[in-house]
Amino acid sequence: MYNGGKIIAGLIIFIALVTFPFYTNVGKTIEAPAAPDAAPDDMHIGNIPIVKMRGEHMKLLDQWRDEVVRKGERFVEYDGDQYEKSIQNGCLSCHSKQEFCGKCHNFVGIDPYCWDCHFSEEEGQL
Amino acid sequence: MKIDRRKFLKMAGFTGMGLGLSAADMLFKAPAEASSGHSAVSTAAVRRAMVIDARKLKTDEDYKRIVDACHSIHNVPTLIPEKDTVKHEIKWIWTDTYSRLFPDQVNHYHPEGFKQKLFPLLCNHCEHPPCVRVCPTKATFKRPDGIVQQDMHRCIGCRFCMAACPFGARSFNFIDPRPYITELNTEYPTRTMGVVEKCTFCSERLEKGLEPACVEASNGALVFGNLNDPESEVRKILKTHFTLQRKPELGTMPSVFYVIGGDEYAG
Numbered sequence: 443m444y445n446g447g448k449i450i451a452g453l454i455i456f457i458a459l460v461t462f463p464f465y466t467n468v469g470k471t472i473e474a475p476a477a478p479d480a481a482p483d484d485m486h487i488g489n490i491p492i493v494k495m496r497g498e499h500m501k502l503l504d505q506w507r508d509e510v511v512r513k514g515e516r517f518v519e520y521d522g523d524q525y526e527k528s529i530q531n532g533c534l535s536c537h538s539k540q541e542f543c544g545k546c547h548n549f550v551g552i553d554p555y556c557w558d559c560h561f562s563e564e565e566g567q568l
Numbered sequence: 569m570k571i572d573r574r575k576f577l578k579m580a581g582f583t584g585m586g587l588g589l590s591a592a593d594m595l596f597k598a599p600a601e602a603s604s605g606h607s608a609v610s611t612a613a614v615r616r617a618m619v620i621d622a623r624k625l626k627t628d629e630d631y632k633r634i635v636d637a638c639h640s641i642h643n644v645p646t647l648i649p650e651k652d653t654v655k656h657e658i659k660w661i662w663t664d665t666y667s668r669l670f671p672d673q674v675n676h677y678h679p680e681g682f683k684q685k686l687f688p689l690l691c692n693h694c695e696h697p698p699c700v701r702v703c704p705t706k707a708t709f710k711r712p713d714g715i716v717q718q719d720m721h722r723c724i725g726c727r728f729c730m731a732a733c734p735f736g737a738r739s740f741n742f743i744d745p746r747p748y749i750t751e752l753n754t755e756y757p758t759r760t761m762g763v764v765e766k767c768t769f770c771s772e773r774l775e776k777g778l779e780p781a782c783v784e785a786s787n788g789a790l791v792f793g794n795l796n797d798p799e800s801e802v803r804k805i806l807k808t809h810f811t812l813q814r815k816p817e818l819g820t821m822p823s824v825f826y827v828i829g830g831d832e833y834a835g
Contacts (some may be wrong), residue, residue, distance in 0.1 A: 507719075507721060514711065514775055529757075558760035559757040563754040
C-alpha cells in the first residue's frame, strides 16, 4: 500500500470525529424538559376534544382562514353562541397568548409566523 | 370508385373553402364581446360600489378625518418623512389633485382653483381587475360581491399586482410596518414585511353590518351601496348626478364614482 501510514492515520482521525457524539454522551442521562402543565386530556374546545385540537388546530385555523378571507363566513356557532373565526378576536379574546399558544409552542420549540401579523392585546404596543 | 385528377382537385378546393368559411365565421363573432367594455357588466345580485361626492369635501380636515379613520382602524403605518423614503409609504386611501385623478380629462380651461382641488383615492374594486389577472398565487381575487380582496397569507410579495394596477392603489411593505403604527387597533392584524396591501372596502366591517370606516367618517360625502340594486342610494345618486370613473378607457370598470361638481370654482 502506498502511503499506508498516512491513510490509516487519516481513517482513525475520521472515525474518531464521526463517532465523537456517541462516545462523549455514552452513559450520560439527559433530563427531558418538564412538560407544560396543560389542560387535562378529557377537555373539549367547542365540540372538538382537546387532544385533537392540540394536534390539528393548525388545520382548523387554515380552514377558518379560507372561509373568512375567501367566503366571508366570519362566524362559527357552538352551543347557541357565536364565535368569530379569528385569532385576535376569537381565540385571544378569552385566552392569553402566552398561556394558550406560547406554552406548547415554546415546549416543542416552534415559532409560527402567525405572530408576524396577528398579535394579542396583552402585548400592547408592538 | 375511380376519381380522376380533375375531380379530386375540385373536391379538395370545396373542402378547403368550407373550412375557411367556418373559421371566418368564428373570427367575426368572437371580438365583439372582448372589444366593448360596456357589454360585460356584472349581473351578480350584489356589486359593492362607492360614490364620492367631492362637493361635500371642502377643508383639509374633511380629508384627514376620512384617511385617519381608515388608517387607524386597519393598522396602516405612518412614515417618518425625514427618515424613510417615499417608496415605503403604505396607503389605503389618500388624496390627489383633479388632473392626477383624471388624466384623460384634458380640458385646459377648467377653473384654476378646481385643478388644485383634492379628491380622495382608494382601490376602485374594478369589475375587471387587472391585479387579479396577474397574481401568480391567486392571493388577490374578486369576491362574488365585487370586492377585490387579498389573502395576505398567500401573498408572496412579487408585486405583479402593483405593476398591473393602473390606479396605484397598492402598497408594498418594504420594511416591517409594526414600529410605524401610531395607533394600534387590537381587533385587526398588522401586515408583515414582504406583502402587498390595499383597501378592502372594509369587508370585515361589512360582515358585521357596519359601513366602511371612510364612509362613516365622511359625514355623507362618501356613499356606499349595491350598484346592481336599482333602488340603492348609490344608484339614485348616479341617476341624478353626472359622475366620473377613473381611467374608463382602460376598461377595468371601476366601482368608485366621483361626483365632481365644481360650480363653486366657476367665476
